[in-house]
Amino acid sequence: MRLSSHLKTEGNMAKIALINRNLKRRETVKKFAAYRNELLVVINSIKTSNEDRRSARIKLQMLPRNASPVRVRNRCLLTGRPRGVYSKFGLGRSKLRDIAMSGEIPGVTKASW
Incomplete structure (x- = not known):
């Protein structure tokens, strides 16, 4: 792998x-x-x-x-970035934001209050 x-x-x-x-x-x-x-x-x-x-x-x-x-x-699975990684998703903060904003992660939406 x-x-x-x-x-x-x-x-x-x-x-x-x-x-x-x-x-x-x-x-x-x-x-x-x-x-x-x-x-x-x-x-x-x-x-x-x-x-x-x-x-x-x-x-x-x-x-x-x-x-x-x-x-x-813990590293981002897409970029290999070592910091700012959300272990729940295995993604870095920037890639998580990009993917979440495009709607590819079910149940994840932008917060608004």
């Missing part, structure tokens, strides 16, 4: 390499999510012995750094 250079570029779009790196991080997070959650349950459980907790921490540290969901950056 890598992006290539045939992606639409408008204005100062994020570098393709940064977008691909972020997609690779998402794949890594998804790959290790279940195992990581199992380790975190062992670490955070009160009933776990200190030896088991210590071994779980060591195993957690041995996972790839990009397996942590904190390292994933």
Whole structure:
């Protein structure tokens, strides 16, 4: 699911390499999510012995750094812009406005009061 250079570029779009790196991080997070959650349950459980907790921490540290969901950056799906992204839509504020104003997102209208 890598992006290539045939992606639409408008204005100062994020570098393709940064977008691909972020997609690779998402794949890594998804790959290790279940195992990581199992380790975190062992670490955070009160009933776990200190030896088991210590071994779980060591195993957690041995996972790839990009397996942590904190390292994933929300980016606009159309432009790759890293800031001003509405996670509900996966779009940046400018593209969300353009698409919403053209009526392509059901139920989204311009506010008026």
